[in-house]
Amino acid sequence: MGTKTVQRVATVTIRFAGDSGDGMQLTGDRFTSVTAQLGNDLATLPDFPAEIRAPAGSLPGVSGFQLHFADHDILTPGDQPDVLVAMNPAALRTNIGDLQPGGTLIVNSDAFTAGNLKKAKYAADPLRDGSLEGYQVFEVPMTTMTMGALESAELGKKDKERAKNMFALGLVSWMYSRPLESTEQWLRQKFAKRPEIAEANVAVLHAGWAFGETTEIFSHSYEVQPAALPTGRYRQITGNTALAYGLIAASERSGLPIFLGSYPITPASDILHELSRHKEFGVRTMQAEDEIAGIGAALGASFAGMLGVTTTSGPGVALKSETIGLAVSVELPLVIVDIQRGGPSTGLPTKTEQADLLQAMYGRNGEAPVPIVAPATPGDCFDAAIEAARIALKYRTPVFLLSDGYLANGAEPWRVPDPDGLPDLREVVNFATVPNHDDGFWPFQRDPETLARPWAVPGTPGLEHRIGGLEKADGSGNISYDPDNHHRMVELRAAKVAGIAKDIPPLEVDDPDGHARVLVIGWGSTYGPIKAACRRARSRGTPVAQAHLRHLNPFPANAGEVLARYDRVLVPEMNLGQLRMLLRAQFLVDAVGYNRVRGLPFTSSELEEAIVGLEQEGAR
Amino acid sequence: MGTKTVQRVATVTIRFAGDSGDGMQLTGDRFTSVTAQLGNDLATLPDFPAEIRAPAGSLPGVSGFQLHFADHDILTPGDQPDVLVAMNPAALRTNIGDLQPGGTLIVNSDAFTAGNLKKAKYAADPLRDGSLEGYQVFEVPMTTMTMGALESAELGKKDKERAKNMFALGLVSWMYSRPLESTEQWLRQKFAKRPEIAEANVAVLHAGWAFGETTEIFSHSYEVQPAALPTGRYRQITGNTALAYGLIAASERSGLPIFLGSYPITPASDILHELSRHKEFGVRTMQAEDEIAGIGAALGASFAGMLGVTTTSGPGVALKSETIGLAVSVELPLVIVDIQRGGPSTGLPTKTEQADLLQAMYGRNGEAPVPIVAPATPGDCFDAAIEAARIALKYRTPVFLLSDGYLANGAEPWRVPDPDGLPDLREVVNFATVPNHDDGFWPFQRDPETLARPWAVPGTPGLEHRIGGLEKADGSGNISYDPDNHHRMVELRAAKVAGIAKDIPPLEVDDPDGHARVLVIGWGSTYGPIKAACRRARSRGTPVAQAHLRHLNPFPANAGEVLARYDRVLVPEMNLGQLRMLLRAQFLVDAVGYNRVRGLPFTSSELEEAIVGLEQEGAR
């Protein structure tokens, strides 16, 4: 380390922002990776435009990556960054509003040309007009320094210039005492085929570090101690990777190969990408011609005895609706992964939202109940995927796994699980091998306990049978138009799904004070902000209870009883009140919502205000 | 008329049942038509198998047609027939359970052969084994008599035999004093190209009548006086025809030609068929390659300034989900007609159900509100279609029109409306013709009153603009990824639909006693059975209030206030409680359901029991 003083801080939020072509996602990823390895707890929030590359320097072209890391366990990517790195005027303009008052702003001053200012719709240069007075501004001519560092390198000008994100990374790494070695290694591996590029990037990385250490501008650097996380081996993981791994784990633990039928769509495509790399686990991935074919193939594979999976986002779910109804009707296992994004319609493809809950519940013709599981954090996507597969296999039913764009791309440290400790799914698979009736094999002769039907896969001699989407006679599964049989089957399908409540953990409440009058209840990715907000409220002296639903259909058996215990129930959701609607209908509680649909995760401070406000409104 | 005595009765329910090939639907239709012209009130319930023609004589091949007619206004096709005409053993077997104890059973005794008995799974001949003792059984050798009547006709044996339904019709016409002339005319017109067939049918029709009049078996016939319906010109109409006419009326009254994009599906296809016959109204019908193309073309036509309509049933709605979301996002008028049938999945295609309400509400990604209108009776499909079109045009929004299989095929007398008395929709169309902003034309500059956006159609010079499914900036409609704009647009779209509550009539309550403690509230085709049940309950001394929702989204402004007035709220639905869920969530009332999903309309007696039971359970 250098000669300047090092100041210890508990928690820092940094945002890297620049043009889509500036490599901000990569910069953020690398910083995250190193930070994770240093043992900090962390959470990230990448935020990129819907275009591949909007015009350079334009406002819609800005891409950002926010990272919150700390010496204790944290729950969100941070409300307002302490540090903003802005690689050009457009990045400054779209991000400065979020920076903490008094926060640190590092800009690439070389990019503040008249042309770029105009593209960013700045009338005057903000570096000159005093508008940044409330911040600690560091103007760093990053492009110049980068070119300087590469003066003698045998590289084109463009390639040289492109390395400037490494300068920013080097500088910020120095500021927060992050070592460079692992990024060096990573660069050399990534550019193995073009070592000149690797070395140029390494050189610039070091130049950035050296700039921090040697210039007068920065008086000191910071240090964030490792967090006291539970003992174990850790890695950093994003939600989509964790989800893919969860599926592979479910496959390994059930003995059924995965068949993924999918059609690319942001922000779900990465699961397809990830799974298609792991063929040595017997994973079959099919990029289908469309979403309907994707789920159709997955359902066909389930019929054939695979772990059928389909991955998509909201518009894809809409297209799959009819086939989901078929899966309900033929009662085959199927995991339907919906990485929710901003809607309606194409909406905001790269932004997060929670507005597909009711689509998952009701988006099909007829009475067609489907269990729903939702992960709470990126790492939890792993366990939630296993849980979704468990329910699908055990109850022979399609199951929704509702993640979202924030979980998908957000990263956090993750304690690597021991495979042997994961649920054993072999017993729930339980293929039928022998006839179950005097008449041979009755595909709708249910297990009296779970109401699940037997699963006989092609290739099993003697159990040849036919299934389909027409109503089936209870038991034999033959086509039946009998009115009372139809009613019975409708009720049986509903009862099967409702019965899962017996098979899931009760809803837990976190109420350290024990006398909270307000309960905050959420689902999915709002977990972090809600939990953080509750902590903040409590530390302000406002008692509040918190609960989080992992199972949205059915609800845990004790959910009604939990809700009844509190005077007021607050349901924060990144939609207009979808869970709230379900809770009100089922439990007749006057739950109120905190609803913002901005394509971004909640900040803990806005939720804190909502909690404190409701508590002050008082008891019933 | 003949020589036998004629007994006057107030109300009769007859069911014709036979093989799919026996022409029961036609027989029922003819009887209905004549009955309507006699001025009786009536309601019908056709019930046919999903197969075109299941094997002759088999149980799944049975087709039935029930008709209830009376000298007063009636509401349902009748709970239990007074008269059952069974053309073969299979028809007897599947229908006898519904016949009133002591009811009249007329069988074609010729069809009770060993083979047919076996196909109907009768171990013994029911005509011989005493099992029909509780009924008044008339064995009529209809086939023999038919062949006899046609002995000298120049026709093949098959054609002759096929006329036996006319024998049944003639006989029953005699029994209920229905004249034959109009059926004679009808036959001659239908078989204009094959007069020998027409004449054969006429001859058999008369033979049936003569059989009733002359043989000893029947001691007397019946007469049902005309009902005292409101003054006016009447015709008989089915729900699907009324709905098609309603669309044409909306087109005429708005000045916009209809463009129907549709894909055939039971029980919606007849609307496509009906509309495609009326090209002289400028109606364009396109049988698309699938449901998605159907709605896509309709939406494209709306963009181009037509009255865009798509018609389908539940599975088709599932497929259209994504495009409905697009329509919500681009805010164009579109009428989406869903003739609900038994689900989930392919389900029971020819049976009725109400289980698409929540799909209509929520079956799309993101927050995508869509108004919902539901007709209550076959004739009401006309007005409901106009109302759906009115909302769509005025608010620039897709609107769901939720009918069902029972309304679609059921018939009733309908007072022919005066076109000039229908709503004038010209003013709500109101195409934009000039720029609305300094920057030219802003397609999302809303009307402050309705929140509707302007509708500028191609061909209008100077208003060229682009719309799409990405989030749009409030006002200009340019693509916008701004978080606050997204939240605002989500709220604006919701507010626009919620605001329709101001523009629809309040919920009316029928509570003749004025002190009912129980409110029965329904929607859609359960209107008749619910109303009838309330009458029955009241006549038993049970006070009960009744209300029926025509608008399901938004609810009428006073709905919550109405619900709050009663101790108990009963929601009968042919689903597992979809409206109930919405009412509970929105109004926090502990509504209870009466839910049967049997593919058949409710009987008024089962609802009567439910009402009386709830009233006896008592107040809160």
Next chain:
Amino acid sequence: MTTALPLTKKDFVTDQEVRWCPGCGDYAVLATVQGVLPELGIARENLVFVSGIGCSSRFPYYVDTYGFHSIHGRAPAIATGVAASRPDLKVFVVTGDGDGLSIGGNHLIHALRRNNNLTIILFNNQIYGLTKGQYSPTSELGKVTKSTPFGSVDQPFNPVSVALGAEATFVARSIDNDREHLGRMVKLAAQHKGASLIEVYQNCNIFNDGAFDAVRDHKANQIRLEDGQPIRFGQDGEMGVVMEHDGTLRMAPVAEVGEERVLVHDAHRDDPGLAFALSRLSSGPTGPTPIGVFRQVSRPVYGLEMQRQIDDATARRGRGDLAALLAGTDTWDVP
């Protein structure tokens, strides 16, 4: 419990009542398929029939194998999942002209392109049967139906042309009641490695009776394509198909043009040009129309390639190790 081979037709008959209209062409196709299945020498449990929705799509209920009566148009997609995940199974798809070419057209062309192991039997009756008689994408121009009371105004598809345009590796056509020919086609298709499509002219005697009579009832109008044979037809083979110098095909009396000019059929030609040209000989089954195998070529099979990639990866990297996967390469320990 495997049914002992060889099987007989009876082994493939289920206890379900067949519910088609009396006289429907579907009966004959069912009987022929049930008759041919034993000849494939595949155990019943390894056969799967997947269908969509339509009269024809009721087929699986009547064949005693594994079966899946799915939803409208989606059978090729669902069957793709079965076949791609279980190359040990023999998978059939049964579909109609509406099911396969209208709503399901995309899945069909992609299934053909993908060349997965599927035998697709397309019952073309040029009408929507189950929904009671609307026109279909194979109905002739001007067709008057319930949904086109003034006649249809759009060109029909030629299913064989569509398939060839979509890179199909096996395309054939046959006729519902020609037991021998249809049986042979089904067997050839079933034995093809990859995707095979048979268009079957099927009479719907209720809603489109007689649509194929010109070909079905008149052998002289059946241009029988036999690989390696001159393409002759007519009462006594007096007619032949000849190629003009500009590549167009023409039907001509053999006596007039000479035997040597009669085109010799080559189903195995790599280039689908000839097969396509043959598919255009008739634009509807109203005159001389080719039946038989238009094309049969060999291409990589989707499901097998998928399996190969799995085998390769496993051979190269060893069977997946879950613990190693979960840990990845960048871990740290919290003590």
Next chain:
Amino acid sequence: MTTALPLTKKDFVTDQEVRWCPGCGDYAVLATVQGVLPELGIARENLVFVSGIGCSSRFPYYVDTYGFHSIHGRAPAIATGVAASRPDLKVFVVTGDGDGLSIGGNHLIHALRRNNNLTIILFNNQIYGLTKGQYSPTSELGKVTKSTPFGSVDQPFNPVSVALGAEATFVARSIDNDREHLGRMVKLAAQHKGASLIEVYQNCNIFNDGAFDAVRDHKANQIRLEDGQPIRFGQDGEMGVVMEHDGTLRMAPVAEVGEERVLVHDAHRDDPGLAFALSRLSSGPTGPTPIGVFRQVSRPVYGLEMQRQIDDATARRGRGDLAALLAGTDTWDVP
């Protein structure tokens, strides 16, 4: 307020920032289309661009006419509604290889079959651009992408063959940066009565750079189809396309086979056989590949026929009378 004709290219440029990657082939196509639109002599307000989703589908935002950026794959369906209800408009569809041939394949083939008045510009970059680089149905076999890290295992479509198999009446191919040729194709397509499809080879320099270089950069590999002209190509037209006696097409040095044997292109031939054979000359843009109009024939136009039926009905029965319709023929009066 109608913009005065003649218009200029500038009249078709919107105020929206164009958001494609620098260097993307889409820019050139946009400029060419904007340049050709004035030549159509159609007022701006009577032009409509409908697109699906994909990089290419952003197109309508940049063209100052009426526009509809719809959802993935559905543009042909939506445009069909526009064109069928308003024959007075000129409707374009802009789509990609994923949008148009993967998810939207069915709508595309039906739009072609139906022959509605639509000009479909298919941007084929053999990749999914917007979703950052998965393989598409036109990607070559073995393509390594994010979703196929071990290489794709399925045959691609040849878009021209697909279109011809689907009864298309106008099919052409061109190249993004060949302004003259592309402009000519767009103009011909736009003037065609019925559905027209142009496949445009479009370079995606981010995810599939250079996919078309062999044809794009090497004029010698461009087999230019010109109606009525011998099909010659190469540096100096030294190569030609000849037809073998069995109907197969072959590329050969003209000097070797003789000029008279070189095939003369006939785009208007009723039978699509020749066009189809030409589409098979190259199985991917890696060697000599035909560009130009493969086929242009005349068939009834859907929207116009629809209009005709309305006009006929109105002429025959008179304009509809609502009161008469509602009353029908069987009424009775209640006094």
